[in-house]
Amino acid sequence: MKRVLLIALLLVSFQGFSQEEEIEEKNNLQVFTPSVLLNKGQWDIKFFNGLYTQTRQTGDNNSTGVDIPRQTFFTSTLEVFTGVSENKRVNLGVILEYRSNTLGGESTFSVFNFSDSPTSRNGLSTIAPAIKIQPFKNVGNFSVTTALHIPTFSGSDNTGVFLDQSAWALQNRYFYDYTFPSGKWQLFTELNTEYSFGDENSFANKSLLLAPGVFMSYFPTQKATILGFVQHAERVGGNFQQNSSSVGFGGKYQVTKVINLETLYSKIVRGNNFQGLGNTFSIGLRALF
Numbered sequence: 001m002k003r004v005l006l007i008a009l010l011l012v013s014f015q016g017f018s019q020e021e022e023i024e025e026k027n028n029l030q031v032f033t034p035s036v037l038l039n040k041g042q043w044d045i046k047f048f049n050g051l052y053t054q055t056r057q058t059g060d061n062n063s064t065g066v067d068i069p070r071q072t073f074f075t076s077t078l079e080v081f082t083g084v085s086e087n088k089r090v091n092l093g094v095i096l097e098y099r100s101n102t103l104g105g106e107s108t109f110s111v112f113n114f115s116d117s118p119t120s121r122n123g124l125s126t127i128a129p130a131i132k133i134q135p136f137k138n139v140g141n142f143s144v145t146t147a148l149h150i151p152t153f154s155g156s157d158n159t160g161v162f163l164d165q166s167a168w169a170l171q172n173r174y175f176y177d178y179t180f181p182s183g184k185w186q187l188f189t190e191l192n193t194e195y196s197f198g199d200e201n202s203f204a205n206k207s208l209l210l211a212p213g214v215f216m217s218y219f220p221t222q223k224a225t226i227l228g229f230v231q232h233a234e235r236v237g238g239n240f241q242q243n244s245s246s247v248g249f250g251g252k253y254q255v256t257k258v259i260n261l262e263t264l265y266s267k268i269v270r271g272n273n274f275q276g277l278g279n280t281f282s283i284g285l286r287a288l289f
Contacts, residue, residue, distance in 0.1 A: 027254045028288045029225050033188060035141045035175040037091050037134050038083035044091075045287045046079040048262075053108045054278025058271050065277045069105035074112070081132060088140075091132040095147055099125045099163055118161070124152050125164035128171070145173045149194075156201040167202035169194045188215040196238070207238030225252040231266070244271035248280070260286040 038044055053072040056065040081093030100111040100122035114122045130147035134140060149169040157166040177188040192211040196204035213231035220226060227250055234243040248266030255261050264282040271277065 027222055027257075028260055028286075029223075029252050029254055030179070030183075030186070030219060032288055033141070033175070033177045033186070034190070035143050035177045035188070037088050037132060037140075037143055038081060039088055040083045040086055042083045043287075043289055044079075044081045044093075046077075046284060047286075048077045048079070048282065048284035050075045050077075050280055050282040051108070051111070052276075052278055052280045054268075054276035056277040058273070058275045058277065060273055069103070070108065071103050071276070071278075072101065072106070072108050072111050074100045079130075081130070087137075089134040089137070093130045093132065095126075095128040095130055095149070096124065097126045097128075097149075097164070099123065101161060101163060103161055121161035121163045123163060126150060126169075127152055141178065142174075142176045145171075145175070147171045147173075151199075156199060157203060158201060165196060165202050165204040166199045167196040167205045168198040169196045169204070184219050186217040186219070188217065189213070190215075203240045204235070205238055207235050207240060210234045210236070223254040227251065229266075240273075242271070242273040242275055244268050244275045246280075250282075258287050258289050260288070262286065 032038075032044070051072065051074050053070060055067060055070050057068055058065050076098045078096045079093060081091045084090055084092050100114050100120070102110045102120040104119035106119055110120065111122075113120070116122065126149040128147040128149040130145060132143055132145040134143050136142060149171060151164065151166050151168065153163055153166070155166065157164065171192065171194045173193075174191040175188070177186060179186045190213045192209070192213075194209040196202065196207050196209070199205050211231065211233040213229060215227055215229040217225050217227040228248070230245070230247050232243070232245045235241055246266045246268045248264055250262065250264035252260055252262045262282075262284040264280070266280045266282075268275070268277050268279075
């Protein structure tokens with residue numbers, strides 16, 4: 001009987017250690033989704049770069065589009081957040097956006113000249129203090145990020161080469177994710193809302209942007225993610241209405257325990273009111289410590 005009890009105890013202990021190792025094996029890709037907040041004193045730094053280029057755009061209706069001289073828009077975003085609450089329900093951060101845009105048929109990679117000319121413009125476009133909260137104590141995979149985007153460049157967005165909207169924007173992003181029992185699949189949803197105000201000359205002034213998105217991720221290994229997504233953007237109110245829909249795919253890889261690499265591709269498949277029908281190529285690095 002003593003031998004049987006000893007063997008049973010060893011088996012239970014071994015199983016417990018195995019479960020702990022299994023939990024430890026889960027990486028940041030699966031655990032720290034955009035829906036999950038940071039522990040107090042933890043830092044999340046994300047450096048994300050998106051290159052959008054277009055040679056077609058719609059007219060003022062749902063047309064299939066017309067050819068236009070190439071336009072390219074490069075956006076580099078730095079997000080820094082840290083946990084500030086003992087209960088893991090409040091994070092504070094800041095978001096900075098730097099843009100480089102070229103018009104008039106210049107090459108796709110001309111944005112990396114970072115020059116100002118009659119057909120190009122670049123500079124820091126916005127800075128945004130931000131707060132991220134978990135509104136419901138018992139729903140840890142739902143969060144809301146609120147940021148106030150403040151333009152940092154002079155002039156309105158309708159003068160010279162377009163850099164960014166010159167109106168201020170109050171942004172709320174709602175995140176929710178669900179991991180299926182197998183642990184191999186994860187559903188992630190996002191609703192981005194932006195109310196723009198403060199510049200009567202801006203195309204976006206007094207308008208509301210609604211942008212829902214659905215992402216499905218598959219984890220072939222503990223260190224890799226493959227994902228596909230669909231997104232829609234609808235601007236209503238103000239003096240300018242526009243909408244578009246896009247589809248895309250991408251992947252993420254856990255390079256080290258701290259660093260993640262992410263790549264994405266998306267294409268706008270429809271739109272109206274002079275909406276570009278282009279492609280976006282993105283790459284980002286995330287440090288979580």
